[in-house]
Amino acid sequence: MIATKEAEAMVIEVESTTLTAANAKEFKAALEPYLDAEMNIVINLNRVTFLDSSGLGIFLFCLKKLNQKGGDVKLCNxxxxxxxxxxxxxxxxxxxxxxxxxxxxxxxSHT
Known part of the structure; x- marks a missing residue:
């Protein structure tokens, strides 16, 4: 995972080609410090070609955690x-x- 701080949000680039039960737990653990520290996160999925329900669950987890403090998560690529x-x-x-x-x-910047 590559994290880059931008003015509007933290950008997280997923380096794996899959987000499945096999690696979801470690990806979620790596994301948590950013979810605690940031209000807005963009997750770049340009390398991900396959995900399962565990991968989908990570995005919902991010959304819930950020929404609770008035933030948001968005996906790109x-x-x-x-x-x-x-x-x-x-x-x-x-x-x-x-x-x-x-x-x-x-x-x-439009919200």
Whole structure:
């Protein structure tokens, strides 16, 4: 995971190609300090080509934790297979998904 502080939000780039039960717990543990310290987070999924319910659960966990303190999580650079899954489970209606990191960051300045 690569974390970069931007003016609008912390950008987290997932380095793995999958987010599944096999690695979800360690990814979530690595995310937690950022969830505690930041109000707004953008998760860059440009390398992720597969995720399961454990991976989906991480995004909902992030959303809940940040919403509790008035923050938000947004996703960007979602690959086609992951986007299909998001639409299937309607996650894109709960968490905003953007084509680029820049679009996701810009959306924070409009809220």
């Amino acid at each position: 979602v690959t086609k297979p992951v986007r299909v899954l998001f639409e299937l489970v309607r996650l894109h209606q709960i968490i905003e998904v953007f084509n680029t990191k820049e679009e996701a960051l810009a959306s924070f």
